[in-house]
Amino acid sequence: MKLHEYQAKQLFARAGIPIPKGAVATSADEAANAYEALRQARGGSGAFVCSVKAQLHAGGRGKAGGVLAAASAAEARAHAASLLGRRLVTKQTDPQGLPVSAVLLEERIGASTELYLAVTIDRFNARPVMLASRRGGMDIEEVAASEPSAIVRDPFDLTTGLTDAAADRVAAALGCTGTLAAPCRRLAQAAWAVFQTNDASLVEINPLVVTGDQQLLALDAKVTLDDNALFRHPDLAAWRDESQEHPLELKASRIGISYVGLDGTIGCLVNGAGLAMATNDIIKLSGGEPANFLDVGGGANVDQVTNAFAIILADPRVRVVLVNIFGGIMRCDWIAQGLLNATQRLAVTTPIVVRLEGTNVDEGRQLLGQAKGLNLVSEPDLASAARRAVELAR
Amino acid sequence: MSILVGRDTKVLVQGITGQAGAFHTEKMLEYGTRVVGGVTPGKGGTAVQGVPVFNTVHDAVRQTGANATVIFVPAKFALGAITEAIEVRIPLVVVITEGIPTLDMVRVRTQLAGTAIRLVGPNCPGLITPGQCKVGIMPGYIHQPGGVAVISRSGTLTYDAVYQLTRVGLGQSTCVGIGGDPVLGSSFVHLLGLFEQDPQTDAIVLIGEIGGTEEEEAAAFIQAHVTKPVFAFIAGKLAPKEKRMGHAGAIIAGGQGTAAEKAAALQAAGVTLIDSPAAIGETVKAGLSRRRATPKAH
Numbered sequence: 190m191k192l193h194e195y196q197a198k199q200l201f202a203r204a205g206i207p208i209p210k211g212a213v214a215t216s217a218d219e220a221a222n223a224y225e226a227l228r229q230a231r232g233g234s235g236a237f238v239c240s241v242k243a244q245l246h247a248g249g250r251g252k253a254g255g256v257l258a259a260a261s262a263a264e265a266r267a268h269a270a271s272l273l274g275r276r277l278v279t280k281q282t283d284p285q286g287l288p289v290s291a292v293l294l295e296e297r298i299g300a301s302t303e304l305y306l307a308v309t310i311d312r313f314n315a316r317p318v319m320l321a322s323r324r325g326g327m328d329i330e331e332v333a334a335s336e337p338s339a340i341v342r343d344p345f346d347l348t349t350g351l352t353d354a355a356a357d358r359v360a361a362a363l364g365c366t367g368t369l370a371a372p373c374r375r376l377a378q379a380a381w382a383v384f385q386t387n388d389a390s391l392v393e394i395n396p397l398v399v400t401g402d403q404q405l406l407a408l409d410a411k412v413t414l415d416d417n418a419l420f421r422h423p424d425l426a427a428w429r430d431e432s433q434e435h436p437l438e439l440k441a442s443r444i445g446i447s448y449v450g451l452d453g454t455i456g457c458l459v460n461g462a463g464l465a466m467a468t469n470d471i472i473k474l475s476g477g478e479p480a481n482f483l484d485v486g487g488g489a490n491v492d493q494v495t496n497a498f499a500i501i502l503a504d505p506r507v508r509v510v511l512v513n514i515f516g517g518i519m520r521c522d523w524i525a526q527g528l529l530n531a532t533q534r535l536a537v538t539t540p541i542v543v544r545l546e547g548t549n550v551d552e553g554r555q556l557l558g559q560a561k562g563l564n565l566v567s568e569p570d571l572a573s574a575a576r577r578a579v580e581l582a583r
Numbered sequence: 584m585s586i587l588v589g590r591d592t593k594v595l596v597q598g599i600t601g602q603a604g605a606f607h608t609e610k611m612l613e614y615g616t617r618v619v620g621g622v623t624p625g626k627g628g629t630a631v632q633g634v635p636v637f638n639t640v641h642d643a644v645r646q647t648g649a650n651a652t653v654i655f656v657p658a659k660f661a662l663g664a665i666t667e668a669i670e671v672r673i674p675l676v677v678v679i680t681e682g683i684p685t686l687d688m689v690r691v692r693t694q695l696a697g698t699a700i701r702l703v704g705p706n707c708p709g710l711i712t713p714g715q716c717k718v719g720i721m722p723g724y725i726h727q728p729g730g731v732a733v734i735s736r737s738g739t740l741t742y743d744a745v746y747q748l749t750r751v752g753l754g755q756s757t758c759v760g761i762g763g764d765p766v767l768g769s770s771f772v773h774l775l776g777l778f779e780q781d782p783q784t785d786a787i788v789l790i791g792e793i794g795g796t797e798e799e800e801a802a803a804f805i806q807a808h809v810t811k812p813v814f815a816f817i818a819g820k821l822a823p824k825e826k827r828m829g830h831a832g833a834i835i836a837g838g839q840g841t842a843a844e845k846a847a848a849l850q851a852a853g854v855t856l857i858d859s860p861a862a863i864g865e866t867v868k869a870g871l872s873r874r875r876a877t878p879k880a881h
Contacts (some may be wrong), residue, residue, distance in 0.1 A: 463737020
């Protein structure tokens with residue numbers, strides 16, 4: 190589960206990671222008040238500039254116009270009004286973009302150096318790892334691709350955590366020496382604390398800046414939580430912002446179906462994630478384009494199949510549905526009956542190509558063969574089913 | 584006995600009184616697996632399918648001599664169940680449970696370090712040596728004893744691949760689902776080493792998927808250590824790029840993780856790549872008969 194920047198920064202503040210003074214606003218009036226409050230906190234006299242930052246679950250917002258500078262309460266109000274309620278398109282979103290329902294106002298900081306610091310899990314070695322680079326900022330992905338050695342990876346043990354010595358290595362990798370060494374060590378250890386205590390899968394600070402008066406400050410914050418561990422963190426689970434999720438994917442995930450919308454015309458209903466990916470592959474190999482990835486889950490019962498059909502057919506681009514089920518423990522005759530019930534209940538008119546294999550497959554195919562009034566074709570194997578679906582989608 | 588499980592394997596079921604545990608205990612017994620005991624705290628002294636239930640793994644192992652355990656315990660309690668099995672030093676631990684927190688699995692890997700315990704999973708279908716022993720949830724009848732090893736990150740796709748092999752007349756030595764989670768007990772690499780040493784295995788089918796670096800690590804290992812023919816299918820050639828907001832995943836992978844990169848790494852290691860998921864059986868069959876037709880150099 191992704192967190193918004195302002196939520197991630199609450200976790201940072203609790204762990205002692207220094208962040209700029211800021212306030213969240215969900216309306217233009219709140220933004221104007223927040224500007225005024227921040228200005229007062231700064232002493233209230235002289236010029237005061239703050240950033241108005243759109244809150245959305247995607248990076249690249251700076252280049253997309255999602256971060257604006259305000260030098261007065263009126264300007265803060267205007268910027269908030271322009272960002273709130275619109276959909277922001279960045280290079281990390283799809284063309285529809287993501288809605289902005291909150292902005293974060295923060296005192297604008299003059300930075301002399303932009304660094305990068307992150308914590309994640311090295312999957313293969315099953316160890317937490319710190320990533321540190323002196324080349325922080327908006328182009329860290331390009332740095333990673335073109336000059337991987339500019340990013341230092343330092344794995345460490347879960348049981349010992351990020352020791353002083355390991356944290357000192359991170360500080361050295363970031364070039365934080367002298368008076369910055371100790372604060373940087375504490376900051377790296379706090380980043381690990383945020384990761385561990387909240388069961389994160391990613392904690393990323395980019396940029397981590399050194400200010401003009403030699404202070405470290407987390408200007409941006411990205412935290413992704415491990416969905417599997419949310420049961421341990423009901424308070425964090427309540428932070429989920431469903432407006433940032435694809436409506437059909439959200440609907441599917443609520444009922445245990447894994448769905449990802451794609452751009453093609455062939456809807457797919459499959460049991461198992463690997464088989465679902467392979468089904469998309471064979472459609473492509475056969476010259477077609479899948480409309481979705483869909484894993485109906487282990488217990489493909491009648492209700493689940495009905496729900497899956499409803500989700501697939503909610504996409505108006507779908508011209509044909511390819512059902513690919515390998516009945517293991519789940520018997521094919523039950524699945525066939527589920528298919529018939531589902532298509533009747535939903536009055537499906539879209540052509541359906543079915544490939545059933547596995548336990549009780551003959552009984553399953555027989556049931557499908559007897560069905561009347563349905564636009565349903567049964568194919569004996571995956572290759573022929575994919576070819577037929579591609580033909581019907583033309 | 585192929586690898587990891589065979590006729591002598593005595594299996595414990597942790598979470599045997601739950602719905603999945605009880606159901607699959609019955610299926611494993613039907614297949615001929617020697618399920619010798621079950622564990623559910625508080626249910627000691629009862630029985631499931633005639634299998635005695637114990638309160639602790641320690642009691643169960645002491646009384647039954649079990650040398651493998653399969654875990655169906657819900658994700659919230661899985662860390663405790665796995666830790667118990669590791670503490671009792673059961674040599675093979677198979678975790679079927681899905682949804683275990685990643686940091687819990689990191690902790691498990693820490694516990695495993697320095698032991699000889701082999702952990703398979705989590706979030707996997709388990710493993711089977713056809714005709715001898717099934718420790719998991721795969722349908723038994725699609726398998727047939729033979730010489731082709733199957734290692735996979737997937738469930739139903741593995742069943743499909745195995746069934747294709749069976750129908751073209753190629754039996755299997757052992758089939759292992761390593762699981763789909765980010766942190767696994769066993770990787771392709773661990774199992775490739777075992778299959779390379781196994782006299783019953785004469786070819787290996789590897790079924791991978793996009794994400795992570797499992798397949799790249801496997802390619803490097805195959806290049807250096809595997810002499811048997813290896814065939815691979817990678818699922819997810821056109822899956823959409825993960826909609827992620829951070830960069831650390833991509834940085835960790837160092838540009839690895841796409842199907843094309845995995846395929847290239849495996850091909851460079853001499854692996855035969857299978858393009859279509861419908862062509863797994865026939866590609867392996869054709870590849871093996873070509874090799875038999877070619878006299879060996881030594």
